[in-house]
Each structure stands twice: as structure tokens, then as C-alpha cells.
Amino acid sequence: MTELPHGVIHGDFHDENILILGRRENNRITENLVSNSDQVVHIRSKYAAIDFADISYSPLVFDLAISASYFMMSHTRPDFIEIVGHFLCGYFMVRRPTPKEVRSLFASICAAFCREVVLAKHSYLEQSRSNSYLITAVDAGLRQLKEIWRIGQGDVMTVWSGIWERYGLTLENWCEEIVI
Numbered sequence: 103m104t105e106l107p108h109g110v111i112h113g114d115f116h117d118e119n120i121l122i123l124g125r126r127e128n129n130r131i132t133e134n135l136v137s138n139s140d141q142v143v144h145i146r147s148k149y150a151a152i153d154f155a156d157i158s159y160s161p162l163v164f165d166l167a168i169s170a171s172y173f174m175m176s177h178t179r180p181d182f183i184e185i186v187g188h189f190l191c192g193y194f195m196v197r198r199p200t201p202k203e204v205r206s207l208f209a210s211i212c213a214a215f216c217r218e219v220v221l222a223k224h225s226y227l228e229q230s231r232s233n234s235y236l237i238t239a240v241d242a243g244l245r246q247l248k249e250i251w252r253i254g255q256g257d258v259m260t261v262w263s264g265i266w267e268r269y270g271l272t273l274e275n276w277c278e279e280i281v282i
Contacts, residue, residue, distance in 0.1 A: 103161060106202055111165035113156030116172035121150045163203040166193055167210035171218055174211075174250065175243045182246060183258055186211075187265035194271060208255040215247040 112119075170186045179185070190207075199207075219240050226236035250258060266272065 106161035106163055106206065107200060108159060109162050111158060111160050111162060112151060112154065113158055113165065113168065114153055115151065115165060115169045119151055119153045121152060163206055163210050167207065167214040170211050171214035174246045175218060175239060183250065183261050184265060187262040190262060191266050191269050191271060208258060212247065212251065215243055219243040219247065
């Protein structure tokens with residue numbers, strides 16, 4: 103773990119912790135149009151992250167794994183692994199992974215799943231079993247974790263690699279010495 107790139111991570115980055123200021127059209131966020139008499143002013147959408155309670159200095163891949171586990175827990179569709187493959191591709195287009203990060207990704211995502219399931223179950227019990235959302239998250243998380251574990255690292259990485267190649271990103275042109 104000490105050989106992985108470290109930095110300050112959010113630790114709880116998911117769709118509930120992103121604010122988007124913009125106009126919604128056809129289920130997409132677009133630019134805001136502000137009309138001032140005859141003049142129309144375009145204001146670009148603004149984005150912000152919130153909830154920095156879990157910020158820490160950790161391996162950067164942990165933030166990615168936590169976010170990926172949230173994506174998987176919130177998507178009950180059978181293609182949840184593909185959805186995460188696209189998410190990872192977007193991240194990797196901005197920040198190239200090291201070989202060790204790619205090799206640790208599957209285990210890091212499984213660990214993040216376990217973390218989220220335990221935290222949700224703990225919160226559920228602490229709240230006198232009054233928050234049904236939390237137990238739903240526990241059930242979904244356990245289901246998805248069992249499924250990704252059943253499929254296995256090799257097959258999951260094969261699915262993700264295929265998605266990444268569609269974007270022109272192959273493991274060979276990202277970093278050297280990756281063996282899956």
C-alpha cells in the first residue's frame with residue numbers, strides 16, 4: 103500500500119455529495135440562460151463537492167474505489183459492472199493510473215463495498231432501525247459485492263478493459279507492466 107500514489111482524498115465522493123447548478127432539460131444539465139431585457143447571458147453550469155467529513159491522506163485509488171462501490175450499490179441493473187467501467191474510464195482520462203493502482207482496483211472496490219455495508223448497518227442499528235434506506239443500502243451492497251466476487255477479478259477486469267478500449271484507452275498505453 104505504501105507504493106501506491108497517495109494524496110488527500112474526499113473519502114465519500116458519490117452523486118449525493120455533488121451539487122450542480124444549472125438548468126435541467128430532458129434529464130440533462132445545460133447552461134443557464136439569464137435574460138436581462140434584450141440581452142441573453144449564458145452562465146455555465148457550476149459543480150461543487152460537499153461533505154468533507156471523511157477527508158484523509160490515503161492512496162488515491164481508495165477514493166476511486168469508494169466512488170465505484172457507491173455506483174455499484176446504487177445501480178441494481180445487471181450491467182452495473184459496465185456502468186462502473188465507464189466511470190473508471192472517465193477518471194482515467196483525467197488521471198492515468200499506475201500499474202499497481204490498476205492491480206489493486208478490484209480488491210480496493212471490494213474493500214470499499216465492505217466498508218459501506220458495515221457503516222450503513224451500523225447507522226441503521228444506531229438509528230433504532232428507523233431508516234429503511236440504510237437497510238436497503240446494506241442489502242443492495244451485499245448483493246452487488248457477492249455478484250462482483252462471484253464474477254471474479256479476471257472477468258471484471260476483462261469487461262472494464264473492453265470498455266476502456268472503446269474510448270481508445272488500453273492498458274498498454276496507460277502504463278507498463280500491468281498483468282491482469
